[in-house]
Amino acid sequence: MNASPIRHILFDLGGTLMHAREDWTPVYARADQLLTDKLREYDIELDNHIFRARLHQYYEQREQNFQETTYHFVLRELLKELGYFEVAESVLRSALDAMYSVTQTNWQLEDDSLDTIQKLKFKNYHLGIFSNAGDDNDVQELVESFGVRPYFDFVLTSAACYYRKPHPRAFEIALAQWNIEPEDAVMVGDSLQADIYGAQGLTMKTIWLTRRAQFTADEEQRIKPDFSLPSLNGLLSTLERIDLTRR
Numbered sequence: 001m002n003a004s005p006i007r008h009i010l011f012d013l014g015g016t017l018m019h020a021r022e023d024w025t026p027v028y029a030r031a032d033q034l035l036t037d038k039l040r041e042y043d044i045e046l047d048n049h050i051f052r053a054r055l056h057q058y059y060e061q062r063e064q065n066f067q068e069t070t071y072h073f074v075l076r077e078l079l080k081e082l083g084y085f086e087v088a089e090s091v092l093r094s095a096l097d098a099m100y101s102v103t104q105t106n107w108q109l110e111d112d113s114l115d116t117i118q119k120l121k122f123k124n125y126h127l128g129i130f131s132n133a134g135d136d137n138d139v140q141e142l143v144e145s146f147g148v149r150p151y152f153d154f155v156l157t158s159a160a161c162y163y164r165k166p167h168p169r170a171f172e173i174a175l176a177q178w179n180i181e182p183e184d185a186v187m188v189g190d191s192l193q194a195d196i197y198g199a200q201g202l203t204m205k206t207i208w209l210t211r212r213a214q215f216t217a218d219e220e221q222r223i224k225p226d227f228s229l230p231s232l233n234g235l236l237s238t239l240e241r242i243d244l245t246r247r
Helices: 024-040 048-065 070-080 089-106 113-122 134-148 168-178 192-200 217-222 232-245
Strands: 006-012 018-021 108-109 126-131 154-157 183-188 205-208 228-230
Touching: 006 168, 018 048, 024 089, 024 126, 048 070, 070 089, 089 108, 089 134, 113 232, 126 168, 134 154, 154 168, 168 183, 168 192, 183 192, 183 232, 192 205, 192 228, 205 232, 228 232
Parallel strands: 006 126, 006 183, 126 154, 183 205, 205 228
Antiparallel strands: 018 108
């Protein structure tokens, strides 16, 4: 019996549907300064270099165990170490929001993203997003600001789900939103390790978007996506090719 066509598309966000306008180094410097300035309003002194160094430790750890402890947790624990034991949640949130008010301006929707997702919805595809991200609010606000939320059934983040791609649980949580089997969905992303390797571990079909891709020679040799595309413009025709292979 022929398999039914795939109608569910799971997208990565950063590097796939959106990209950075400029190099992150000066952006992070401005963002960290705003965070520490906001904390100072509450008589909390934090060196922004210490904060950024702690974030790098956090980045390294989460890439080893694929578990997201979030920026909020990192900031709270760092402040405890500095003697600030009773910082209100609202203060932590306002400091992080100050930081994200800068970083969010550096993200830009890809030129072909809106047109592609509109065409997919017109063709009755179900669309979802799973983003590896340290703050759920940040991602939700970005998606809202781009005006694309109505096209997606859900927008999930590792910050909200605890697990990061390529951990299989991240994909299981996403697929559970649709109550479908892995073979009935396609993963579209720029990361060979997080997006392609992770999805293939659950037998999902995969489409590697190469224009922003950063990868090692080992990853390129070891991980083979079902299809590769230089842009989203060829996504619809590629989905049709996947359906043909299932007949």
